[in-house]
Amino acid sequence: MTYAETLGIRVLEAAPHLTRAALTVTEGGLNRHGTAHGGLLFSLADEAFAVISNLGAQAVAVETHLSFFRAARPGDELVAVATPERVGRTLATYRVEVRRGEQGEVLALFLGTVSRRAPTRD
Template identity: 80%
Template structure:
């Protein structure tokens, strides 16, 4: 079982132009204030980032940043929506908005850059 699966994440969409990953905040994902743990929110954003950045290249994160705007609570459906900001030959930067629900308010904003290399062609 992968880390994302263990946390209960579900991939809703996975394309090079937009990737969406969802997670319902579990009771085990709360911090000492009773709100969603920052690590849980980061993990959701990072999963969407990993999926979108590896669509057409082998990608490894070189830098990430997450800003928290609002608290999330147990039972909240969070949806991470990843989109490309700039995709170059060797570097690419993606924006991931973590929203409450499909079209709800932004809970956190993640920006990440990856180092890219072309995927090896399959023999065949």
């Protein structure tokens, strides 16, 4: 079982122009304040980032940043929506909004850059 599967992350859509991943906040994902742990939000955003950045290329993260705006609570369905900001030959930067629900408020904003290379042939 992968780390994402352990957290209950589900990929809802995977395309080079838009990738969506989701999870439901459970008691096991809470911090001392009773809200979703920041690492849980980061992991959700990072999974959407990993999926979108590896479509059509082999990619590895070189830099990420996450800003937190609002807390998530137990039972909240979180959706990470990843879109490309700029995709070049060797570097690509993606924006991931972590929302409460599909159209809900933005709880966190993730920006990440990957180093890209052509996919390997088996």
